[in-house]
Amino acid sequence: MKTCSKLTQWIVGLTACYCAFGFQSCKEDNYSYYVLPYPNALVTVKPQQDNSFYLQLDDSTTLLPTNLATSPFGEKEVRALVNYVETDEAHGNYSKAIHINWIDSILTKPIAPLLGSDNDAVYGTDPVEIVNDWVTLAEDGYLTLRFRTLRSDMGKAHFVNLLHVPETDNPYVVEFRHNAYGDVYGREADALVAFNLDRLPDTEGKTVKLTLKWNSFSGEKSAEFDYCTRKSVSASSSSAAAVRSSIPLK
Incomplete structure (x- = not known):
């Protein structure tokens, strides 16, 4: 990544x-x-x-x-x-x-449908940081992400989704969305989620650049992954251990 x-x-x-x-x-x-x-x-x-x-x-x-x-x-x-x-x-x-x-x-979800002007209201714009970890990768037709955000002890389930937002010169652009439903204060916590990428255009055996965009605590960020339909790619970095989700998700 x-x-x-x-x-x-x-x-x-x-x-x-x-x-x-x-x-x-x-x-x-x-x-x-x-x-x-x-x-x-x-x-x-x-x-x-x-x-x-x-x-x-x-x-x-x-x-x-x-x-x-x-x-x-x-x-x-x-x-x-x-x-x-x-x-x-x-x-x-x-x-x-x-x-x-x-x-x-791991919570495993499909790409969510676009809702036009309702995207922000439904899917949220609450910030996260995508952690550059060995479990953050595009592999076997999935985008698996470890992300970090703030959470309290309210017990609210945070709503996370991936949207397909193709651009004119790049059909492989996705956007991570996070709706914390007001649970935006407290301690830092990490979670894992995986998204099935089968709704993206078939790469026909080629490896392309998949662009991920998200709203971070310091503004908009993006990252690139090597992606091939139903074909894995190696993680670009590794760490000594992985983390289990410590945030209730849906």
Whole structure:
């Protein structure tokens, strides 16, 4: 991700955060190794017609869970953080067989419809900062974002959306919108959201520049991602750990 302005770079304390929230735990009694409380992959959970599922790690790597027969998220395809280990079990047509220690879905949404003059009223213009983290990337047909904003203890769910706002010379322009419903004071907090990009024009196998725009605390900002329809691209940077959403979202 290339940013047109420098993003705040710091990583919050995560162990307490992960311990405080429940995950879809898949640990079995006969596994005695220490399970780290943070994820080691960002994946797409892909259910199949026979009720089985697999994980798409990147453009060419698929993971077959050996300790779960069906997706914990039902028939819905979602982006998720996962902690897993590879196993020596048969993996058929998939790249690797794995044991899932825990998996936690990310709010996964389609691109929202444009509402014309009602865009601001419905989708909001409340500021956020997009965090340049290893989970902020365009991959497997999704734009996954880690963002930072302010929140109080009011318990209000913040409304986040992605709008497609093509320009004359660039059809691949999207805009992140945030409606905090008045919950704009308090402490800094991070959250994760993923958007399905299938409503964008097909890149026909080519890699193009996807421009993301958003309203930050210091004004309008933008960033570029390498994007190809249903094909992953590598994150441009990484960090030691990821953060689970600490803001209720919808």
